[in-house]
Amino acid sequence: MILPRTGIGVDIHAFAPEDSPAPLWLAGLFWEGERGLSGHSDGDAVAHAAADALFSAAGVGDLGTHFGTDRPEYKGASGVTLLAEAARIVRAAGFEIGNVAVQFVGNRPIFSPRRQEAEAVLSAAAGAPVSVSATTSDKLGFPGRGEGITAIATALVIQNAPASAPER
Numbered sequence: 397m398i399l400p401r402t403g404i405g406v407d408i409h410a411f412a413p414e415d416s417p418a419p420l421w422l423a424g425l426f427w428e429g430e431r432g433l434s435g436h437s438d439g440d441a442v443a444h445a446a447a448d449a450l451f452s453a454a455g456v457g458d459l460g461t462h463f464g465t466d467r468p469e470y471k472g473a474s475g476v477t478l479l480a481e482a483a484r485i486v487r488a489a490g491f492e493i494g495n496v497a498v499q500f501v502g503n504r505p506i507f508s509p510r511r512q513e514a515e516a517v518l519s520a521a522a523g524a525p526v527s528v529s530a531t532t533s534d535k536l537g538f539p540g541r542g543e544g545i546t547a548i549a550t551a552l553v554i555q556n557a558p559a560s561a562p563e564r
C-alpha cells in the first residue's frame with residue numbers, strides 16, 4: 397500500500413534595513429509601499445517555506461540542497477520560480493502533490509484582502525492547491541517587533557505507483 401507523505405518547511409527572513417530598502421515580495425505577490433525582506437533571492441518566506449515542505453514530504457533534501465546561496469543563478473530569484481522548480485523536482489522524483497498549506501507570522505503586510513490572489517499565483521506555480529493564512533504574534537517576539545517574518549508550511553505528496561509488469 398502506498399501511503400501519503402507529509403512534509404514541513406519553515407523559513408524566516410528579516411526586513412531589509414531602512415538604509416538599504418527592498419521591494420516586498422511575499423506569497424508570490426508584490427506589495428507596493430511595504431517594507432521588503434532581505435535575502436539572496438527575493439526573500440519570499442511564504443514561497444520558500446512551501447518549497448521546503450515539498451522537499452521534506454518527498455524526502456529529497458531542502459532548499460539549501462537545491463537552491464543554495466552558492467548558486468549565482470538563484471540570486472534575486474522569485475519565490476514563485478523556486479516553488480515551481482521545487483514542484484518539478486518533487487514530481488521528477490516520482491511524487492504527485494496533494495496540497496501545500498502555509499501560514500506566516502507577521503504584522504504586515506495585511507494579508508487577508510489578497511489571499512485569493514496569492515493562493516492563485518502559488519497554486520499555479522506548484523500545480524496543486526496552495527492555501528495561505530496569516531497571523532500576528534500579538535506583538536511578541538521578532539515578528540511582533542516588525543523585524544521579520546516567519547512562514548511555516550506543510551505539504552502532502554503521494555508516490556506514484558510503480559508501473560505494473562506487462563501481462564503474459
Ligand SMILES: Nc1ccn([C@@H]2O[C@H](COP(=O)(O)O)[C@@H](O)[C@H]2O)c(=O)n1
Pocket residue numbers: 502503504505506507508509530531532533534
Ligand atoms: N499579517 C496579517 C496578520 C493577520 N491577518 C488576519 O488577521 C487575523 C487575526 O490575526 P491575529 O494575529 O490577531 O490572530 C488572522 O486570522 C488573519 O485573518 C492578516 O490578514 N494579515
Ligand SMILES: C[C@@]1(CO)OP(=O)(O)OP(=O)(O)OC[C@H]1O
Pocket residue numbers: 407408434435436437438439440444459460463464465470471472473
Ligand atoms: C533561496 C535562497 C537561494 O537564493 O536564498 P535566500 O533568499 O536567502 O532564502 P533562504 O530561505 O534563506 O534560503 C535558501 C537560499 O538558498
